[in-house]
Amino acid sequence: MKPPLSIQITALGSYSPARVVTNDELSHRVDTSDEWIKSHTGIAVRHLAAELETTADLATKAVENLLANHGRTAAEIDGIVVATATPDYPGFPSTACLLAQRFGIKGPALDISAGCTGFIYALEVGRAMIITGAMKNALVVGSETLSSVVDWDDRNTCVLFGDGAGCALLESRQEQEGILDTYLKAEAAGAEALVIDPKSRTIKMDGRSVYSFAVRSIGQAIETLLKRNNLDFEDIAWIVPHQANQRIIAACAKRLGIDVQKFYLNIEQYANTSAASIPLALAEMQEKGLLKEGNRLLLVGFGAGLTYGGTLLTWHQY
Numbered sequence: 001m002k003p004p005l006s007i008q009i010t011a012l013g014s015y016s017p018a019r020v021v022t023n024d025e026l027s028h029r030v031d032t033s034d035e036w037i038k039s040h041t042g043i044a045v046r047h048l049a050a051e052l053e054t055t056a057d058l059a060t061k062a063v064e065n066l067l068a069n070h071g072r073t074a075a076e077i078d079g080i081v082v083a084t085a086t087p088d089y090p091g092f093p094s095t096a097c098l099l100a101q102r103f104g105i106k107g108p109a110l111d112i113s114a115g116c117t118g119f120i121y122a123l124e125v126g127r128a129m130i131i132t133g134a135m136k137n138a139l140v141v142g143s144e145t146l147s148s149v150v151d152w153d154d155r156n157t158c159v160l161f162g163d164g165a166g167c168a169l170l171e172s173r174q175e176q177e178g179i180l181d182t183y184l185k186a187e188a189a190g191a192e193a194l195v196i197d198p199k200s201r202t203i204k205m206d207g208r209s210v211y212s213f214a215v216r217s218i219g220q221a222i223e224t225l226l227k228r229n230n231l232d233f234e235d236i237a238w239i240v241p242h243q244a245n246q247r248i249i250a251a252c253a254k255r256l257g258i259d260v261q262k263f264y265l266n267i268e269q270y271a272n273t274s275a276a277s278i279p280l281a282l283a284e285m286q287e288k289g290l291l292k293e294g295n296r297l298l299l300v301g302f303g304a305g306l307t308y309g310g311t312l313l314t315w316h317q318y
Ligand code: UT7
Pocket: 031, 032, 033, 036, 037, 040, 041, 116, 155, 156, 157, 159, 194, 207, 208, 210, 211, 214, 243, 244, 245, 272, 274, 302, 303, 304
């Protein structure tokens, strides 16, 4: 009998727009300072898309990066799942369909809306669609142009966000374990805490309530995934969290009683790129040689919805 299929991430790609905006530059626009932003969030700079650069444009560059880095071709890709809160078109077509058109991909293509947890949700949708046979493999993308929905006069939010895209190729393999478990949740009671206001088309956020939700929910996702897979913190090489605020991660590490060094953080250079932050971090870790054969990784996200969740996987080098 054949062993069950395991679904694995076999390639990664990313793209950050060229324009880098410092905290000091923002302090010319709103009443803020480099000191406040760094001490309250850990953010030093963010990358912002050019005026006409869209979410699909960033995603296209990330996919090109994946193909080039791993010697793959678009012809090998079957389906596309894009996680984004900032699609090129507000209703349809999906950003995934725009990518399908650009790369000549003919399989299923769909967008996922789960705020900053989007990449975790999209990974699970891709994984499930491979298992049911709906897709042979899945290109899972997180891409955002949050700069297009930020209120640049609101210091409470405009300093927090950045633009970017990251992607992962999910494929089935018979011989090795890959994605081991997924935990997905939505806490609808907090729906109004983080919204893109339909009238102004800008982000409105109750920062403090999202902050405490984030600390609690990441901890819960991590503990649940470890417990139900009989694993301990020592079994995990890296926790790769959604990058929203360095203080959230420090508070979460303290709550769990683990070393904050277990969490990979790059928020300093990118700010909060929502659904793109986890694949951006993974691609950067791979580039730095931090992902080793057999490493167990825990990806954890939280965000608008309010949604949260995590993916436990074993990393393999391809
Ligand atoms: O991806 C998921 C979505 N977002 C998040 O995860 C964000 C979660 N929340 C947070 O990260 C934090 O709550 C913030 C970074 C948004 C805010 O940090 P905080 O320590 O919770 O600050 P606060 O909201 O309690 O505000 C403290 C003070 C306020 O002034 P008053 O009312 O005490 O006089 C704010 O007006 O800081 C002020 N403030 C600022 N000051 C300078 C808020 N933003 C700024 C700013 N520069 N950019």
